[in-house]
Each structure stands twice: as structure tokens, then as C-alpha cells.
Amino acid sequence: MDVGEVLRLLDERETACRAEADRLQAEAERIGALLAGCRQELERLVTAREVVGELAVAYPAAIATVAVVPVPVAGAAAAGGDVEAFTKQVLAVLAERGRPARCREVVAALGEDPSVARHVERVRHRLKKLCAAGQVAQITPGMFTLAGAASTASG
Structure with missing residues (x-):
């Protein structure tokens, strides 16, 4: 195998590796966006829990009379x-x-x-x-x- 062929094989390998790195980077960015959305939803739920907890302390009689609406079960x-x-x-x-x-x-x-x-x-x-x-x-x-x-x- 001559030097030219070795360099060609190295170029092919480098191109394939770059393509895989780009694919993985895109996947990491996609997962990062999903993670950010999940964290945002978690933050929203924590805030909601805090607000409801504060309301329960401030208005215990009103909270005690709130009706629970059953959620229909599928299937x-x-x-x-x-x-x-x-x-x-x-x-x-x-x-x-x-x-x-x-x-x-x-x-x-x-x-x-x-x-x-x-x-x-x-x-x-x-x-x-x-x-x-x-x-x-x-x-x-x-x-x-x-x-x-x-x-x-x-x-």
C-alpha cells in the first residue's frame, strides 16, 4: 500500500468520523432542547404546587370545599x-x-x-x-x- 492510498483511506475515515460527530452533535442539541422543555415544565409544576400550598394555608375553608372532578378512565x-x-x-x-x-x-x-x-x-x-x-x-x-x-x- 502506497502513501497515496493510506492518505485516501485516512480521508475517508476522517469524513465518516466528521459525519458521525455532526450527527451526534445534532442529537445532543435535540436532547438538550427536550431536557430544557422538561425542566421548564418541572419548574411550572413546582410553582403551581407552591401556589396551591399557599392558597391552602391562606384559605383553608375554601380549599376544603373544592370538589374533586373525576377524570374518565380510558378503555x-x-x-x-x-x-x-x-x-x-x-x-x-x-x-x-x-x-x-x-x-x-x-x-x-x-x-x-x-x-x-x-x-x-x-x-x-x-x-x-x-x-x-x-x-x-x-x-x-x-x-x-x-x-x-x-x-x-x-x-
Whole structure:
């Protein structure tokens, strides 16, 4: 290999390296802009929390009477009309099973795709709420059953 060919290879390598450096620089700038936006939103939320906290101290009676507006839940809950309907659907699935069920099984029985994380997490969240309310029991991690059926399932 002569000097001319070595220099040509070095030029090619340098050009490729410059192109990659430019690409990475553009990506770093894009990420920097995203980070700046995230920090700005965080700052806005912190300010909002501080203002609400100050209002709660200054006007405790007014804050205590503020109504909480429920946010509709997407998917099965929205199809059922509200969280209460969704809760009834989840309880009905567990009752139909007659045995402990995994969250993904409940999701599938509700007609949703158990491979979609948000479906699984929504049902898992509801099951955990029902556990806290004493309507559902988690007999082992990830296995849920109706609270009355828990004693027969575990014993």
C-alpha cells in the first residue's frame, strides 16, 4: 500500500468520523432542547404546587370545599361509562373464573390486549384498589381472587 492510498483511506475515515460527530452533535442539541422543555415544565409544576400550598394555608375553608372532578378512565372503564362499571367488570371476571387469576388473564377476559402495558397496568391498579378495599385478595404476587374465595384458595 502506497502513501497515496493510506492518505485516501485516512480521508475517508476522517469524513465518516466528521459525519458521525455532526450527527451526534445534532442529537445532543435535540436532547438538550427536550431536557430544557422538561425542566421548564418541572419548574411550572413546582410553582403551581407552591401556589396551591399557599392558597391552602391562606384559605383553608375554601380549599376544603373544592370538589374533586373525576377524570374518565380510558378503555374498558370508558366503554362501561365510569370507574364503577369497570370495577364491576373486573369483579365479574374474577367471579366467573372461580380461581385465582393473573392480571393479564383479567385483561384478556375484558376483551383487551394483554400485551399492551397500559391495559395491564390499568387493570392491575384497579385490582390493587380492590385489594385495599377488601373486595379482592392477592393470594400470591400477581394472583388475584375475590376476597371470599381467598380462604378456600389458600387453604
